Amino acid sequence: TAEAEQREGRAQAGRFEVRARDAETDARCGVLQTAHGPVHTPVFMPVGTQATVKGMTPRELEELRIEIILGNTYHLSERPGAEVIERLGGLHAFMGWNGAILTDSGGYQVFSLASLREVTEDGVRFRSHVDGAERFLGPDEAMEIQRRLGSDIAMAFDECPPDPSDRDYTCKAVQRTLDWAVRCARAPRAEGQIVFGIVQGGIFSDLREECAGRLADLGFDGYAIGGVSVGEGEELITRGVEDTARHLPPHRPRYLMGVGDPAQIVDAVARGVDMFDCVMPTRLARNGTVMTRRGRYPVKAGRFRTDPAPLEEECGCEVCARFSRAYIRHLFNTNEMLGPRLVTEHNLQVYGRLQEEMRTHIEAGTYASFARSFAAEYRGVRD
Ligand code: GUN
Ligand code: ZN
Secondary structure (H helix, E strand, C coil): HHHHHHHHHHCCCCEEEECCCCCCCCEEEEEEEEECCEEEECCCECHHHHCCCCCCHHHHHHHCCEEEEEEEEEHHHCCHHHHHHHCCCCCHHHHHCCCCCEEEEEEEEHHHHHHEEEECCCCEEEEECCCCEEEEEEHHHHHHHHHCCCCCCCCCCCCCCCCCCCCHHHHHHHHHHHHHHHHHHHHCCCCCEEEEEEECCHHHHCCCCHHHHHHHCCCCCCCCCCCCCCCCHHHHHHHHHHHHHHCCCCCCCEEECCCCHHHHHHHHHHHHCCCCCHHHHHHHCCEEEEECCEEEEEEECCHHCCCCCCCCCCCCCCHHHCHHHHHHHHHHHHCCCCHHHHHHHHHHHHHHHHHHHHHHHHHCCCCCHHHHHHHHHHCCCCC
């Protein structure tokens, strides 16, 4: 029964089984157990900041065989508030989604969205981007909100230093992130909730190594690579991932936060990363940018006015099976809400197919050649 399954899920939560390793790279396939079911890795988690993956119903997400989505502590605590969601039975019941949910802790969002007032050893005083009022968020508050939300995976509260940040500042941010991680590791949790620590360290390899080692000593259920793709450029992103991933416990899931582009995902998986999230597929979809196995293009372009082809010839998703580019272009040009919905569904399907393909190649031990041909065929931007 569903109830017995959930009981079992809570009891098993946090188990991570690596089921296959690639022969040449550090890529692996695994299964992470959560209170709301197993999550097969490598996995891309669609972003549902405001308790909705914009434009998609939970039924549509299920049909795409999505096992886990992301929510945001900061946004949900602003609106409608953690108390409201708790009263309505937690985030899963509130949004009608029975799969797994990972919540980001709010550290990153407060540093990037709100106007900062003061950072202390207890957290961050800031002005809300919603009503301008003063608020305080720190490790204790972030864990308490995530407990009330009842997410399956809670993230530790961290400080992500902006790029560029000098060594001195980055060092202080790492120290604060580690102090906060101790408090997050000990904080009360929802039943079956697991907690991931977040590695910071900016572009400084030794700081990342030290941060990873100290977090590992705290025994988190998983580890995130934070503070990458904050403007430092492609090469430094790769180095940040590499410098962090190899210092993380091999038997625990590794999560690269906020990345992103299919080519970056394929590369990071080869370096041993298991989990990803990014607004890219859903955000691009809303402005009419179609993602494909080879790159992306704007479906609003005039050249598609009479194009009978699907969004992507080889896709085979429900959208591509039924609708032409000409029709979807028309929906965008007339501001019909179905346009963004259809492109969102297709773009998410592109990530779904990519993760399947990566798993197949890892199991076959052919990930290295797959990654090479993917990089050769994929263009981030194409029109
Ligand atoms: N999302 C993208 N990067 C980060 C990060 O460094 N920390 C947190 N908490 N969330 C993120
Ligand atoms: Zn499609």
